[in-house]
Amino acid sequence: MHDPSFILNSINLLFHGALVMFMAAGxxxxxxxxxxxxNMPIQCRKNLGLFAISAIAFLFAGYNLMFHQDLGIxxxxxxxxxxxxxxxxxxxxxxxxxxxxxxxxIVSGAVAERMRLLPFLxxxxxxxxxIYPIQGSWSWGGGFLNDLGFIDFxxxxxxxxxxxxxxxxxxxxxxxxxxxxxxxxxxxxxxLATLGAFILCFGWLGFNGGSQITLSTTEDVxxxxxxxxxxxxxxxxxxxxxxxxxxxRYGDIQLSAQNETETKGYIGLIDGALGGLVAITAYPLVSxxxxxxxGALGGLxxxxxxxxxxxLKIDDVVGAIPVHLFAGIFGTLAVCLSHPxxxxxxxxxxxxxxxxxxxxxxxxxWLAMKYTIGIRRxxx
Numbered sequence: 220m221h222d223p224s225f226i227l228n229s230i231n232l233l234f235h236g237a238l239v240m241f242m243a244a245g246x247x248x249x250x251x252x253x254x255x256x257x258n259m260p261i262q263c264r265k266n267l268g269l270f271a272i273s274a275i276a277f278l279f280a281g282y283n284l285m286f287h288q289d290l291g292i293x294x295x296x297x298x299x300x301x302x303x304x305x306x307x308x309x310x311x312x313x314x315x316x317x318x319x320x321x322x323x324x325i326v327s328g329a330v331a332e333r334m335r336l337l338p339f340l341x342x343x344x345x346x347x348x349x350i351y352p353i354q355g356s357w358s359w360g361g362g363f364l365n366d367l368g369f370i371d372f373x374x375x376x377x378x379x380x381x382x383x384x385x386x387x388x389x390x391x392x393x394x395x396x397x398x399x400x401x402x403x404x405x406x407x408x409x410x411l412a413t414l415g416a417f418i419l420c421f422g423w424l425g426f427n428g429g430s431q432i433t434l435s436t437t438e439d440v441x442x443x444x445x446x447x448x449x450x451x452x453x454x455x456x457x458x459x460x461x462x463x464x465x466x467x468r469y470g471d472i473q474l475s476a477q478n479e480t481e482t483k484g485y486i487g488l489i490d491g492a493l494g495g496l497v498a499i500t501a502y503p504l505v506s507x508x509x510x511x512x513x514g515a516l517g518g519l520x521x522x523x524x525x526x527x528x529x530x531l532k533i534d535d536v537v538g539a540i541p542v543h544l545f546a547g548i549f550g551t552l553a554v555c556l557s558h559p560x561x562x563x564x565x566x567x568x569x570x571x572x573x574x575x576x577x578x579x580x581x582x583x584x585w586l587a588m589k590y591t592i593g594i595r596r597x598x599x
Contacts, residue, residue: 222302223435224305224433224435225301225302225305225306225307227433227434227435228305228306228310228432228433228434228435229306229307229310230310230434231306231429231431231432231433231434231443232306232307232310232311232313232314232429232432233310233313233314234425234429235314235424235425235426235428235429236310236313236314236316236317236425236429237425238421238422238424238425238426238428238429239314239317239318239321239422239425239426239429240317240320240422241418241421241422241425242317242321242324242418242419242422242423242425242426243266243270243317243320243321243324244415244418245415245416245417245418245419245421245422246266246321246324246325246327246328246415246419247262247263247266247267247415248411248412248414248415248418249328249412249415249416249419249489249537250262250265250266250327250328250331250415250536250537251263251407251408251411251412251415252406252407252408252409252410252411252412252413252414252415253328253331253406253407253412253486253536253537254331254332254406254407254536254537255332255404255405255406255407256407256408258331258332258407259407259408261336262327262331264336265327265336265339265340266324266327268336268339268340268343269320269323269324269327269339269340269343270320270323270324272323272340272343272344272347273316273319273320273322273323273343273346273347274316274319274320276319276343276344276346276347276348277315277316277319277347277348277352278292278293278312278316279291279292279293279348280292280348280349280352281319281347281348281349281351281352282312282315282316282352284348284349284352284353284356285315285351285352285353285355285356285359285360286315286356286359286360287360288356288360288362293312295307295308295309295312296308305433305435306432306433314429318374318378318426319346319347319351319352320347321378321382321426322346322347322351322378322379322381322382322385323343323346323347323382324382325379325382325383325385325386325539325543326339326342326343326346326382326385326386326389326539327339328386328535328536328537328538328539329386329387329389329390329535329536329537329539329540330386330389330390330393330536331536331537332396332536333393333394333395333396333397333595333596334389334393334594334595334596335593335594335595335596337592338588338592338593338594339594341584341588342385342389342581342584342585342588345580345584346385346581349580350381350385350576350577350580350581351381353576354377354381354572354573354576354577355377357369357569357572357573358371358376358377358569359371359377364565364568364569364572364573367565367568367569368560368561368562368565369565369566369568369569370501370502370554370558370560370561370565370566371501371502371551371554371569372427372430372500372501372502372503372504372554373426373427373430373500373501373503374426374430374500374501375497375498375500375501375546375547375548375550375551376501376547376548376551376569376570376573377573378500379497379500379542379543379544379546379547380543380544380547380548380551380570380573380574380577381573381577382539382543382544383539383540383542383543383544383545383547384544384573384574384577384578384581385577385581386535386539386540386543386544387533387540387544387578388577388578388581388582388585389581389585390533390534390535390540391533392582392585392586392589392594393585393589393594393595394534394595395532395533395534396534396536397598399532399534400529400532412489413489416489416492416493419492419493419496420451420454420492420496423450423454423496423500424446424447424450424451426500427446427447427449427450427499427500427503428443428446428447428450430446431443431446442504445503445504446503446504448507448510449499449503449504449505449507449510450496450499450503450510452507452510452511452514453495453496453498453499453503453510453511453513453514453517454492454493454495454496454514455492455495455514456495456510456511456512456513456514456515456518457490457491457492457493457494457495457496457498457514457515457517457518457519457521458488458491458492458495458518459491459515459518460491460495460514460515460516460518460519461487461488461490461491461518461519461522462488462491464487464519464522465487472488486525486538487522487525489538490518490521490522490525490538490541490542491518491519491521491522492518493521493538493542493543493546494517494518494519494520494521494522494541494542494545494546495513495514495515495517495518495521495546496514496517497517497521497542497543497546497547497550498513498514498516498517498518498520498546498547498549498550498553499513499514499517499550500547500550501547501550501551501553501554502550502553502554502557502558502561504557505556505557506557509556509557513550513553513556516549516553517546517549517550518546520541520545520546520549521538521541521542521545521546522541523541524538524540524541524542524544524545524546525538525541527541528540528541548570551566551569551570552566552567552570554566
């Protein structure tokens, strides 16, 4: 017996999961472009390694912990149970796995240029096997945040803020690059970083669109089309908002011939796009006008957050923390502007619980490695 709904739903998850997997290439290109040239190879190795580690750790521990609240290697159910569910188990595992790899990629860019590769991969193992799935089970796994009414459609908090919190604890414990704040860092390749940003925007359609899960009714198709439009509108609104600020402040988006000033403005445009995307991810089923507002504010928060971190002497090489953490928190709260069942208290509790858990567990792992095997690359 052929079930058209089962087939369409499974293809939906596989196709959108493949788009999200392509985001791994986007993160790699973005990071390789924004670091200094000698550090390009290690960013490529790091992103290949983290994707592999994330997949294995999620298979052997994370998936079951997140959705079934127990440990052990994941195994698909019998075909009858999958048909009753409405989509193939392997398709859903694949879609969820690429989300985990995205979370790890967020951390990778923030700690770039001074973190040893092996400790980072060890941290990725714990992130994918325990930290991400435990907090994910609270909302997407039917846990207490779900019961409380916490809403996070595609992961502004579950994915992006978790990566941002883990990155923030990592860069603080790791410390800044030598010369940070006094030395001008010339990034390796603006074209490469721009390519990475475009790939991330493209892959984000899978991130948000696939979170609709099903593609078996007319309403599902309309929802996914709405999500696609709002996702791109939010990204472009974030860039437009940053351009407006740069014009008002400097009189020209070209800024000046000084490399450092011009580079900050260039990175601001990327932050604007990605900040808008992160903000709309919590609930992209909104009107186009609201998508413009959420995207613009998310982009501005990401750009201004980068300025704040530099003032606080916190060294985040690619701007991962303001983009994924700051804009992620805003996007999670912004759900209350549109979702009829959202309430600010449940959203705030979700942000606080996930943030506290991620900060504590990440700090323990970072500090344990720092005082045992060491996490920082030597000067040479």
